[in-house]
Amino acid sequence: MKILVINAGSSSLKYQLIDITDESVKAKGLCERIGIDGSVLTHKVPGKEDYVCEAPMPTHKQAIEMVLEALVDKDHGVVTNVDEITAIGHRVLHGGIKFTESSLVDDKVKEVIKECFPLGPLHNPANLMGIEACQAAMPGKPNVAVFDTTFGMGMEPYAYMYGIDPKYYEKYSIRRYGFHGTSHMFVSAETIKYAKLPEGNQRVIVCHLGNGSSISASIGGKCVDTSMGLTPLEGLIMGTRSGDVDPAVVQTIANGEGLTVDEVLNILNKKSGVLAMSGVSSDFRDLGAAAAEGNERAKLALDAFKHRVVKYIGAYAAVMNGVDAISFTGGIGENDVTTRGDIINRLGYLGIIPDPEKANIRGKKAELTTPESKVRVFCLPTNEELAIARETVRVAGLA
Ligand code: AMP
Numbered sequence: 191m192k193i194l195v196i197n198a199g200s201s202s203l204k205y206q207l208i209d210i211t212d213e214s215v216k217a218k219g220l221c222e223r224i225g226i227d228g229s230v231l232t233h234k235v236p237g238k239e240d241y242v243c244e245a246p247m248p249t250h251k252q253a254i255e256m257v258l259e260a261l262v263d264k265d266h267g268v269v270t271n272v273d274e275i276t277a278i279g280h281r282v283l284h285g286g287i288k289f290t291e292s293s294l295v296d297d298k299v300k301e302v303i304k305e306c307f308p309l310g311p312l313h314n315p316a317n318l319m320g321i322e323a324c325q326a327a328m329p330g331k332p333n334v335a336v337f338d339t340t341f342g343m344g345m346e347p348y349a350y351m352y353g354i355d356p357k358y359y360e361k362y363s364i365r366r367y368g369f370h371g372t373s374h375m376f377v378s379a380e381t382i383k384y385a386k387l388p389e390g391n392q393r394v395i396v397c398h399l400g401n402g403s404s405i406s407a408s409i410g411g412k413c414v415d416t417s418m419g420l421t422p423l424e425g426l427i428m429g430t431r432s433g434d435v436d437p438a439v440v441q442t443i444a445n446g447e448g449l450t451v452d453e454v455l456n457i458l459n460k461k462s463g464v465l466a467m468s469g470v471s472s473d474f475r476d477l478g479a480a481a482a483e484g485n486e487r488a489k490l491a492l493d494a495f496k497h498r499v500v501k502y503i504g505a506y507a508a509v510m511n512g513v514d515a516i517s518f519t520g521g522i523g524e525n526d527v528t529t530r531g532d533i534i535n536r537l538g539y540l541g542i543i544p545d546p547e548k549a550n551i552r553g554k555k556a557e558l559t560t561p562e563s564k565v566r567v568f569c570l571p572t573n574e575e576l577a578i579a580r581e582t583v584r585v586a587g588l589a
Contacts, residue, residue, distance in 0.1 A: 191588065192216065192274055193579040194261075196254075197281040198320025200312060201225055203253045207261060207268060207275070208579040215575075216268040217261060221253040229253075233260040241266040250316070254323040277332040278324045279582030281372065281574070282317040284310030285337030287363050292340060292581045295321055295333040303335065309363065309420075332586040336578045341375045341406070342368025344413035349509075352419075366424070368416030370398045373519065374406040376577035377570050381517045382411065384555060385566055393510040395503055398572065399529070400520030401429040401472060405499065407506035407513075414510055417502055423459055426502065427495045429472030432462035434498075467491035474526050496529060500536050507540060516542075517570040518558075524571050525552045534558065540565045 191211060197204040206218040219233040229247035234240050241260060247253045258272050269275065280295075286306040293299045303318050310317075321333055342350070350366040351359065358364045368374075377396045381387070387394075392410045397403075403426040406416040417425025417433075427433040440454045449457075465472035468491035470480045480488035507513040516537075517523075518530050527550050534544050541564025548558045551569050558567045583589050 191276045191583070192269065193582050194275050194278045194324075195281075195575045195578045195582070196278060196320045196324065197575075198250055198316045198323075200316045203250060203257070203320060205257050206575040206579075208576060210579055210583055213576055213579075218575075219257065219260065221247055221256065223247070224250060224253050231256050231260060233257075233266055235266060235268055238266065250319040250323040251326055254320070254327045258327055272328060275328065275331065276588060277334065277582050277586045278328065279334045279336055279578040280317060280321050280324070281578055282321075282335045282337050283313035283339070283369070284367070285335075285339045285343075287365070289335075289337050289340060290343040292334055292336040292585045294585055295325075295335050299335055309367075332582075332588075334578075334582040334585045336372060336581045338369045338371045339367040341371030341408075341413050342366065342416050342418075344408070345415060349415045364420055366416075366419040368404065368406065368413065369418045369422045370402065370404045371413075371416075372574045372577045372581075373398050373572040374404070374408070374413070374416060375411070376574065377517050377519045377572050378406070378408045379411050380555075380570055381515050381568055384568065384570065385515050385557070387514055391514050393512060393514045395506050395513050395516045397499060397503070397516065397518050397523050397533075398520045399426075399499070399518065399522035399526075402431070403428045403433075403495075403499075403520065403522070405502045405506065407510050409510060415506060423455075426498050427467070427491075428463045430460050430463045430465045432458045464491040464495055467494060474522050474529060478526070478528055492529065496532050496536075499533050503533075503537065513540065513565055515566045515568060517568040519570050519572040524569055527552060530569075534567055537565070537567075542567060 193208050193210050195206045201224045203221040207216040209216055217235045221231045223229045224247045231243045232240055261267050261269055284306040286309055288302045303314055307314050324333055374396050378394045381394050382392050394408050396406045402422055404418045407414040423431050425433050443454045444451055464477060468477055468488040470476055470488045477488045477492055481492055522529055531549050543560045543563040545560045548556055556569045558569055
């Protein structure tokens with residue numbers, strides 16, 4: 191059974207065709223510059239050369255049509271007929287307060303995705319375009335919306351309500367949602383499975399550290415807390431996002447620089463984080479190299495990043511009254527062994543004993559602590575596409 195996974199952005203569309211029987215990726219690719227001159231599709235099939243096709247893609251509809259043509263192409267394809275695709279799973283950024291679960295798409299679901307445009311103004315309209323393009327190109331096939339916010343919907347009100355008048359929740363759905371939900375859901379479940387954590391002993395912290403970074407606490411796979419909030423801006427210091435700041439920072443910059451609130455928010459989202467702190471790069475490889483050469487700003491950015499991760503781990507261990515396993519995932523969590531090692535080395539108070547032989551493991555599932563360690567620490571690669579494919583099978587009743 192093959193599931194097509196779609197992640198539609200405003201001018202791009204990523205896809206993977208996954209055979210759910212053995213969870214293998216048959217093909218994957220990317221449409222870029224949708225609606226802009228110079229649209230291009232890059233289609234990758236394991237063991238074959240990449241197929242690059244430049245052709246106009248004025249809308250997501252043409253992009254999906256090109257993806258389907260590539261999938262059935264006699265030289266570059268992996269299926270003989272589009273009918274071999276059983277269902278389509280879509281990454282949708284924001285489900286607002288109405289979606290606590292992934293949902294089979296119908297007109298009502300599309301309406302709610304639309305109602306959430308103000309909460310996800312960049313992503314939700316594109317996600318809906320991706321869904322409608324698939325419905326047009328493959329009529330009758332089940333489409334499933336997998337929301338990035340679903341995992342955070344597991345939080346209790348005391349964790350998701352801000353310390354403000356609840357009328358703003360009633361009026362504007364202002365609450366903490368959390369993002370990277372599909373990744374946190376996948377990695378926390380995989381941690382429980384891989385570590386064979388017994389029932390009642392499944393307090394897991396997932397550190398998703400990448401260009402966007404977030405951290406979650408969950409018990410038995412149910413979210414207790416997660417660091418992103420109403421938008422992905424809250425929480426850890428990220429590549430270009432500031433993470434937590436006192437809201438008075440916005441006021442002070444706006445008044446001082448003669449900027450609007452929207453303009454300051456744009457700075458906090460796109461021109462802050464380790465990029466702005468270091469003045470070097472948002473990429474941790476560049477930061478590590480600059481710090482090693484003695485660049486003080488790069489060193490400070492890395493130290494601030496690690497400090498905040500350590501702080502959140504402590505807070506999450508506290509709210510769960512302990513922690514059984516901590517997993518590192520995302521580009522930095524899986525690969526940046528220096529940053530990850532520095533964080534783990536500061537968790538000795540939890541009884542964590544790092545295994546020096548495992549310290550350099552990159553990009554694969556591994557336990558990083560010794561058998562004596564009171565809390566077990568793992569490197570656990572995330573796989574959001576596979577998580578979406580599994581959800582699609584479950585929600586469409588195909589299992
Ligand atoms: P992601 O957003 O999950 O793709 O992660 C991107 C981040 O991971 C970037 O900051 C990269 O510098 C970082 N990253 C990826 N590979 C490595 C590596 N081998 N060493 C250090 N950082 C890495």
